[in-house]
Amino acid sequence: MSIEVRNLNKRFGPTVVCDDISIDIPSGELVALLGPSGSGKTTLLRIIAGLEVPDSGSVLFHGEDATRTDVRERQVGFVFQHYALFAHMTIFENVAFGLRVRPKATRPSEAEIRSKVTALLKLVQLDWIADRFPHQLSGGQRQRIALARALAVEPKVLLLDEPFGALDAKVRKELRRWLRRLHDEVHVTSVFVTHDQEEAMEVADRIVVMNQGRVEQDGPPDQVYDHPASPFVLQFLGDVNLFHGRFGAGRGDAKVSGEVSYVRPHELAILAAPAEGSLPVTLSQALTVGPNTRVEFKRVDDGSYIDVELPRSEFHALRERFPLDPGATVHLLPRRVTRFAQESEADPAAMI
Numbered sequence: 637m638s639i640e641v642r643n644l645n646k647r648f649g650p651t652v653v654c655d656d657i658s659i660d661i662p663s664g665e666l667v668a669l670l671g672p673s674g675s676g677k678t679t680l681l682r683i684i685a686g687l688e689v690p691d692s693g694s695v696l697f698h699g700e701d702a703t704r705t706d707v708r709e710r711q712v713g714f715v716f717q718h719y720a721l722f723a724h725m726t727i728f729e730n731v732a733f734g735l736r737v738r739p740k741a742t743r744p745s746e747a748e749i750r751s752k753v754t755a756l757l758k759l760v761q762l763d764w765i766a767d768r769f770p771h772q773l774s775g776g777q778r779q780r781i782a783l784a785r786a787l788a789v790e791p792k793v794l795l796l797d798e799p800f801g802a803l804d805a806k807v808r809k810e811l812r813r814w815l816r817r818l819h820d821e822v823h824v825t826s827v828f829v830t831h832d833q834e835e836a837m838e839v840a841d842r843i844v845v846m847n848q849g850r851v852e853q854d855g856p857p858d859q860v861y862d863h864p865a866s867p868f869v870l871q872f873l874g875d876v877n878l879f880h881g882r883f884g885a886g887r888g889d890a891k892v893s894g895e896v897s898y899v900r901p902h903e904l905a906i907l908a909a910p911a912e913g914s915l916p917v918t919l920s921q922a923l924t925v926g927p928n929t930r931v932e933f934k935r936v937d938d939g940s941y942i943d944v945e946l947p948r949s950e951f952h953a954l955r956e957r958f959p960l961d962p963g964a965t966v967h968l969l970p971r972r973v974t975r976f977a978q979e980s981e982a983d984p985a986a987m988i
């Protein structure tokens with residue numbers, strides 16, 4: 637089932653939460669709504685679900701206007717951050733619940749319920765805990781059951797609001813991959829709210845980047861990362877160094893251009909000698925965490941800091957060729973620069 641959102645507006649009192657939002661979600665896609673806290677992601681999801689009514693604009697399901705359709709008729713499945721399973725019911729009964737409460741005419745037989753719930757528990761790889769109760773499960777297992785329960789009623793659309801938000805980093809990572817694989821099997825149109833850019837990049841077919849109630853960019857993860865439409869998107873999708881004026885080859889016209897140059901920490905090469913477009917810096921500190929080394933440099937000209945990130949093996953190899961200790965002077969040359977006009981620079985207050 638495809639979803640189209642057309643010129644959607646919603647305010648709460650004076651706060652504009654959805655500001656003329658239009659997005660297209662083709663059938664079977666997994667789309668992430670990504671943005672900082674308060675950017676309107678949850679409100680947009682709730683409007684798609686039918687839990688919230690927009691002030692204007694429309695939501696179309698499979699080309700048909702569903703804006704005023706009741707939540708129960710939209711056939712959406714939900715998974716929330718704190719999805720309360722029924723504590724007094726076994727895992728099996730939790731998943732079966734949506735089928736058992738159907739009106740008699742459409743309710744499957746007991747045998748059908750059994751086979752369906754068993755298949756779903758297998759799908760989320762938890763068939764071995766069917767007889768347990770929710771309190772006997774880990775947080776990650778509970779969210780997988782929440783997903784099985786949402787899928788049991790064969791929703792046309794699956795809506796997930798920070799489903800892994802309450803879990804620790806390692807479990808989150810596992811579940812992201814698991815969700816991706818699950819979606820490849822089930823192919824139900826899914827909208828996934830997150831404020832975690834890594835999660836969005838890893839899980840989604842497409843990312844809708846939101847900021848202050850507006851869509852900043854909408855595209856596949858690589859496109860959004862490699863070709864950000866605005867400084868906000870660039871900065872929200874990962875760490876970046878900011879240089880006023882033109883940095884890199886041809887930086888002579890810095891004052892005329894009125895540009896801001898953005899370079900990600902892993903896009904800077906460390907050189908022993910100056911090259912065309914390089915910048916002299918002194919090493920302030922180097923920190924190795926896991927496979928990467930993060931080096932903080934101080935600009936010789938204005939004293940501001942620049943972060944460089946490289947594989948630790950590469951850092952050690954460089955260190956054998958020239959000194960890379962605190963105080964050493966080296967030169968940084970960008971491999972890739974993204975430039976935006978000065979006036980379109982993102983408002984730092986809008987950042988988290």
Ligand SMILES: Nc1ncnc2c1ncn2[C@@H]1O[C@H](COP(=O)(O)OP(=O)(O)OP(=O)(O)O)[C@@H](O)[C@H]1O
Nearest residue numbers: 648651653671672673674675676677678679680831
């Ligand atoms: N029912 C409501 N009444 C009044 N204001 C609301 C209501 N729901 C949301 N808001 C406000 O709307 C804005 C957007 O909230 P929303 O929850 O959609 O953002 P979000 O991007 O999902 O943020 P978060 O990641 O923190 O949940 C916030 O400023 C919030 O305070």
